Every structure is written in structure tokens, then in C-alpha cells.
Amino acid sequence: xxxxxxxxxxxxxxxxxxxxxxxxxxxxxxxxxxxxxxxxxxxxxxxxxxxxxxxxxxxxxxxxxxxxxxxxxxxxxxxxxxxxxxxxxxxxxxxxxxxxxxxxxxxxxxxxxxxxxxxxxxxxxxxxxxxxxxxxxxxxxxxxxxxxxxxx
Numbered sequence: 001x002x003x004x005x006x007x008x009x010x011x012x013x014x015x016x017x018x019x020x021x022x023x024x025x026x027x028x029x030x031x032x033x034x035x036x037x038x039x040x041x042x043x044x045x046x047x048x049x050x051x052x053x054x055x056x057x058x059x060x061x062x063x064x065x066x067x068x069x070x071x072x073x074x075x076x077x078x079x080x081x082x083x084x085x086x087x088x089x090x091x092x093x094x095x096x097x098x099x100x101x102x103x104x105x106x107x108x109x110x111x112x113x114x115x116x117x118x119x120x121x122x123x124x125x126x127x128x129x130x131x132x133x134x135x136x137x138x139x140x141x142x143x144x145x146x147x148x149x150x151x152x
Contacts, residue, residue, distance in 0.1 A: 002032040003043075003107040003137040014103060014141030020093040021145075026058070028071035031107060035134050038065040038109035042129065044122075047094065048140075049101040055085045056122045057092045057103070061129070062113045080118045082125055089119050096145045105139040 007027040008014050017023040034041065042061035046054045059082035060075065072091075075081075084092045094103050114128045 001034055001107065001109055001135045001137040002030075003105055003139040004030045004032065005105075005139060005141075006030065008141050010139050012141065014094065014143045016143070016146070018093045018141075019143060020095045022093070024091065024093045026070070026072045026075075026091045026093075027141075028069065029105060029107075029139070031068050031070070034065055035109050037111060038134055040065055040110045040113045041067055042108040042110060042114075042125070043070065044106050044108075044125075045091075046104055046106070047096075047101050048104055049099075056082075057084050057094065058090070059084065059122060059125055061110075061116065061125060065109070080114075080116060080120075082116075082118070082120050082122065085122070094143045096143050098145065100142055100144040103141050103143060105141075107137045107139075109134040109136075 005027050017025050018027045041063040045058040046056050048054055060079045063079045081089055083089050110132045111134050112132050116128050
């Protein structure tokens, strides 16, 4: 299984427009080679370099196993969106406080649809998905907050 993006390469720099301080726009994601036995897909985005440990910025589940593309305009209607680590529901782009941070999109192929309502927390998602993950694929992007504009 593969998770790719035409906006950045794995390990490369994510576009600044994907960040919360800019456009807060989910970069386009392409999904390939989903296992035939998958019944649904889930995708999460987390900051791997947060001093608090991994911080969830986005979580969606119950996407059809046939989903091949997800972006700001194309989130399959059957998907359910969870709560991020900041208490909000929906995509919250990276917010690197300082330095360079690695943000991981993780795609999970599941053998079932999860019985979770939209707005569920990451811990509830993890509990529901336990034992149902067939395969995972990661896409990591790097983002750094630009330096402040010089003041006159």
C-alpha cells in the first residue's frame, strides 16, 4: 500500500499553504495498492517532533476502501472526522512552534468500518481500530516556521 502526494515527496518539505498559519489546506493525498480485503481506510496526521510527544492534527476514518484521492475538496462523504489534539474537529494544519518538525500522514487499511461517531478522540479511534489494521503506509513531510519579517 502506498500514500503519496503530488505536493511534496516523502521526507520533503510540505507546502506552507498546508500550515494552520497560512491556508490550512489539506495537501492532496493519493492512495494506491490497498489490500483487496480492506473494508475501510483511515488517515491521520501527527507532529512527530512535538515536545509533548506525537500530536494529532487530523484524523478521518470509514473512508471507502476504493478511495484513491483525498484533498481539501475531495473528502469522501462516508468518512468520519475525529477530534485533533487541540479539541477541534477537522483538519488543523501543521503549526511548527520553532525549528523543523516532521509531520506524518499515516494511512491504515482496516478490515471493518469503525463504529465511532464523528468527533471521537484519537484514543477512542486507537481503541476501536486495535486488531483491525491490515496494513499501514506513511508519508512524512517536513515544515519549518518561516523567520519573522524584519521590523523597520
